[in-house]
Amino acid sequence: MKKVIRISTAVIAVICSIIMAFVIIGCSSLPDTFVKYEDSPQRLNTFYSLNTNTSSKQVDYQSASPKTETLSVFGIVPVKSVKVSVKNSPRVFVSGEVFGIKLYTDGVIIVGTQEVELDSGKKANPAAEAGLEKGDIIVSVNNILVFSSNEVMAILNENNGDSYKIRIKRDGRYKTFTLTPVYSSREGTYKAGMWVRDSTAGIGTLTFYNENYGTFASLGHQINDIDTNELMPLLEGEAVSATVTRVQKASAGVTGSLWCDFEDYKLGRLLDNTDSGLYGAFVKISDNAKEYPVASKQEVKKGKAQLVCTVSGKKPRAYDIEITRVTYNREGEQKDIVFKITDSELLKTTGGIVQGMSGSPVIQNGKLVGAVTHVIVNNPVKGYAIFAETMVEKSENLN
Numbered sequence: 001m002k003k004v005i006r007i008s009t010a011v012i013a014v015i016c017s018i019i020m021a022f023v024i025i026g027c028s029s030l031p032d033t034f035v036k037y038e039d040s041p042q043r044l045n046t047f048y049s050l051n052t053n054t055s056s057k058q059v060d061y062q063s064a065s066p067k068t069e070t071l072s073v074f075g076i077v078p079v080k081s082v083k084v085s086v087k088n089s090p091r092v093f094v095s096g097e098v099f100g101i102k103l104y105t106d107g108v109i110i111v112g113t114q115e116v117e118l119d120s121g122k123k124a125n126p127a128a129e130a131g132l133e134k135g136d137i138i139v140s141v142n143n144i145l146v147f148s149s150n151e152v153m154a155i156l157n158e159n160n161g162d163s164y165k166i167r168i169k170r171d172g173r174y175k176t177f178t179l180t181p182v183y184s185s186r187e188g189t190y191k192a193g194m195w196v197r198d199s200t201a202g203i204g205t206l207t208f209y210n211e212n213y214g215t216f217a218s219l220g221h222q223i224n225d226i227d228t229n230e231l232m233p234l235l236e237g238e239a240v241s242a243t244v245t246r247v248q249k250a251s252a253g254v255t256g257s258l259w260c261d262f263e264d265y266k267l268g269r270l271l272d273n274t275d276s277g278l279y280g281a282f283v284k285i286s287d288n289a290k291e292y293p294v295a296s297k298q299e300v301k302k303g304k305a306q307l308v309c310t311v312s313g314k315k316p317r318a319y320d321i322e323i324t325r326v327t328y329n330r331e332g333e334q335k336d337i338v339f340k341i342t343d344s345e346l347l348k349t350t351g352g353i354v355q356g357m358s359g360s361p362v363i364q365n366g367k368l369v370g371a372v373t374h375v376i377v378n379n380p381v382k383g384y385a386i387f388a389e390t391m392v393e394k395s396e397n398l399n
Helices: 002-029 054-062 126-130 149-157 344-350 388-395
Strands: 033-037 048-051 067-073 077-087 091-094 098-113 137-141 164-170 173-179 182-184 189-191 194-210 215-218 234-248 257-274 277-282 290-293 303-309 317-326 337-341 361-364 367-375 382-387
Touching: 098 126, 098 149, 098 257, 126 173, 137 149, 149 194, 194 257, 194 277, 194 367, 194 388, 215 257, 215 388, 234 277, 277 388, 290 367, 303 337, 303 367, 317 361, 367 388, 382 388
Parallel strands: 033 077
Antiparallel strands: 048 067, 067 077, 091 194, 091 290, 098 137, 098 194, 098 234, 137 164, 164 173, 182 189, 194 215, 215 277, 234 257, 257 277, 303 317, 303 361, 317 337, 337 382, 361 367, 367 382
């Protein structure tokens, strides 16, 4: 009898330890807020579920602030309290078309500083010595607002050794520095010792059109300056039609790329460059776009899915992939979903995920679940995607 009691006690202890491990993991890895679409499941995966009676609380949810519900293991053991909002399941027009990006910055970005050789043979770096840094955004020079690199250089070039008040934005805060150019006899002019940029161009993939709000979403990640790696502050810009002319294939350690020709046809106006994607207002919904419901993040599961992208010409098509991991609590990293390409035709054409495919929609079980954001460089067959739910919410709340 004592032996049976000892075995039973040991088994209970093991079970309690396993449950406690699930509770600890759930607390740290699962988010504190959820959006619950009307037809999305209560269960997140095999182990965790939301204890929400949507049939009896739907009207209450729709008309009030998020409610506090319990996240539990096996539907029994509570893990933590979470905020749950129930909404009508949104529908969007999924694209997958490649487009051209023309972006102009809100202010002028300092992309680098440089030394200037003086008459004495010594060198000086007036921009760095003034306190200016790579990545700073110049908003005014001597209280004159500037929006282009030409404006900045025109002001600085009209110089006879006088100092300038340079107002910049850095890490969301404004600062003013005094910049005193130095004379370079070799060039016969005063030099400020800095490089600036006011625009960029590139390609990406349009994820969806949100007809109800007149907006589109793309990329799944922000556009950063190539030199500073800082987010480019958007002043204005446009999205234009593009045609894929050739593909530079990816391989382990080598980033591939789509090569495109820009066209004159304007798809829309750019509105916001954010960590969840590039957003804008569209002119019209493409004839190639198809309407899909959007999945909530808890609907996304490991298993088969499709990637919609354009790797030739202008017409997108779907290719097979497999979702291998879903992570709920990595906000801001655009790596909610990990997937691998299983479609032999796409792999033959591109070798994997290549530049220009960012924003390609991911479809699972007849719903839009995400958009491609990054490639795993050492294994381009694999990549990351952001939840579609995140992008849809942003497309509904543009300034």
